[in-house]
Amino acid sequence: MLDIAAVSQREAWAIAELYDTGGSVPRMQMLRFDGSRWQKYDLSSDRRAVLGSGTLGTPALYAGAGSAWLFARVHHGPGTYSTPIAARFDGTHWLAVALPKESDMAGVAVLGPSDIWALGNPKQQTAWHWDGRGWTAIRLPLEARAPYVTGITGKVTEVDRNQAFRLAEIAPVPGTDEAWGVGKVELGAFGDANFSRAVIVRYRP
Template sequence: MPTLHRTVAAVAALVILAGCSHAQDGPQTPGARADDSTGQHAKAAWRYDYAGQDTNAAFSDVAAASADDAWAIAKSPVTGVVDNQDTHLFHYDGQRWQPFDLPPALRRLDDLPLVRLEASGPRDMWLFAGIVTHPDRSHPPLAAHWNGTTWRTVRLPHDFPQAVRGAAVFSPDDAWAVDGSDTAWHWDGQQWQARSLPAKAQALAGTSGKDLWAVGSGSTRRGQSRPAALRWDGSRWKKATLPAMPPGPQDDPHSGELTRAVALSAQDVRAFGQVSSEGGDTDAYSAGLALRWDGTRWSQDDGVPCCVSGQAGGVLFLTPKRYLTSAGRQERITQPPCPGRRSGKLGESGCRQKLQLEEYAAIPESREVWGVGSVRGQAAPSRPVIVRLRAAP
């Protein structure tokens, strides 16, 4: 959701997930442009690309292989008892989002709650699926590849991770996956192979297969967790030096980890995480952590509020209502209209519903971004939606 090119079923269930797709209305301009004479830029606004009718479902991931080939994953139910979720696959053909029957290669998705999509370009998309807790041999992890025509399962080593937390895809013969352990997995076009890491990795981000970052955590001699950043230079993984973290009280030293990484360029990589302590004889402590790589060294990024919820197209999303431009400006995002027959926009008086987004993806050959998630409120506990906007540079 959050790597290089971000960049997300049962036939009976597809009937209630099906909703309104607005691509037939033409290109979606996300807001009126400001007068150029004022020197102001256009205000970004979310517009619906798809709104499902189900009131207990949500999109969880999205990825685009090209301008007319994108995929999204939805789950239902997402409120109440969610032990037995259905997985729904959606496809974008350049005109509209539509439900897509699960092909034979993906029939096991209903048994694997954590599903992740990642793409590098046309004819090269990966889907990873697994179980976060209590894995067993009856539900092994799944990896499938989309070649632009067909989804095909890919044979995995017996020790391939149950749940892929971070992935980066650069070409059909160069992809990486991590799961929070000290092992990374590399695809060379033929098979997945394990590579040892000098620390545990939660997320990946990079501009090429020869300049890739993994972020996560390492341990001190006393067992405290410390943020870690690892760099792949095309031949080996090397641990980078990070700014010193505040040690905290002697009886309750701080722990920290990085959980998200964003590569805006080879000279501009961001990493986000948290520093915390359990309390001990003092109050518990927790604070966001934002670091920035400038091509030479890592430093604390005081100009970025923590925490970033996603990235796509050079834009850092802080919340569905606010984003950070590549120039470092915080910008507000106008919310989409209230679903159904209510007037006004989400969150306004008379519409006590809010937009909750899980992942983002840049729309190829455009300056627009997709966000996927749900609209939640008393009237509809969780209505699945796909929205788009054009952000300021």
Template sequence: MFRPVPVPVLPPSTALADLATAGEHHAWLAGTTGVFTSRPSAPLVLSWTGETWREERLPDLPAAASLSGVAATAPDDVWAVGNSAGRPLVLHFDGTAWHTVHTPAITWAKAVVAVTRDEVHVVGTGRDALHFDGAAWHQRTALSSAREGLLTITAPAPHDVWAGGGGLAGAGAASYEYPVLTHWDGDTWTDVAGPRLERGHIARLAAAAPDDLWLGHVRDTEGLRVHRWDGNTWTSVPSPDDVGRLSVHGVAAGWTWGVRATRTSFEARPAFHRWTGDTWTAVPLPDALARTSASHVGLATTGATTWAYLKTAAGVHVLRHTDS
């Protein structure tokens, strides 16, 4: 079962975006405060101290900003990315303090992966990506069309990085979205064939190993569907079975998360499922949270420890699941 852990009180205007771990005892949650308010939005990072979650002190910024992704290789090497004043916002924690990092410009940064201290990639809604090689940041062309963009990135190894998103084909009423998948081999980005997906976009990628890649695909109003790569072929993973209407929002290695609603209610209650090898099993939540409408649901796992977050009318909640 997921068990709640202490979280600082955050403003109702908080939007949660992403969660990252570095080992079993370190985790970071990124988001934005001041969303849909009259004051400028500001980046937010929470960190797990081993006993509680605390709000990190971030650099002062001259303009409104938001965070959309976070990644870590170690407790003293954490990256958070987002946008501010029309440019990518990249923040780095060195174990002592957070610093703003200057990078080349790309269109609307969405996700970051840190494979090692000297191998960091940032992707966004445009065709270009950012690459840190330990010495400097470089702008790389990751997609072949200006009508394509990237939303998610993962990496089981420094020269084995995957990024996914979508492109737009056609014009006007005849336009449609198609998925794109690209791979970094240590030198260049190359378009690769993913599972046979004709429409929609790739919303989430998660790699447990070079031969174990999980892909979440969204098409129209059908919700997210899960596919898995074993190093040779793609297979479709059946969707979790749950009570009422289940909408899966994301996938990690061996996990999905989303919300479900009963047929008599439109309340979106949080739902987390774990892959047992041939089927999905619902992981219970504390009763108070299981019965509460939630948004901004997400998850990250190290294997033995899994962190989940969600937002309800009462505020932000973070939960921990261990295999002990």
């Protein structure tokens, strides 16, 4: 099993990696829970809209507020680049959702069918918001703010104040406007001054 996401007590989705007898290349199998049992979901009926002529790779499922989303990369064959895709389940089929130019998404939070947040390239620190019609870029702060993480000396030096915060994953707190996040604080300095620390952050509006 590669990933799983629960929409409600009666609906959940999972993706498994299967190997056919004698085969060396895995294929992806989507599964759907209908409240009583798990069943294979035939993605081929939605294939052209979601995958085009490619094959699914590195999938990630997200769910919340009665909505299920799929983010993945699609492979188009040897010697070609994989492309990122996004899709949402409308209750009957998986439908492709156009991604912005900077389209490698991570840390997705599904707050509603028309309220999706996703993190973009960690180095560019961009968040993206889906409002049901399109994506809007939200710039995140690149520099870490006090309290700073201590460097190798155990103290916050002047150099340490140049550290950057890289957000990797976000999780909304149900019923509130708050969110938790995980990532790292790093200082791109040379020698012993360079460091990276894992951090947990909390957002309160």
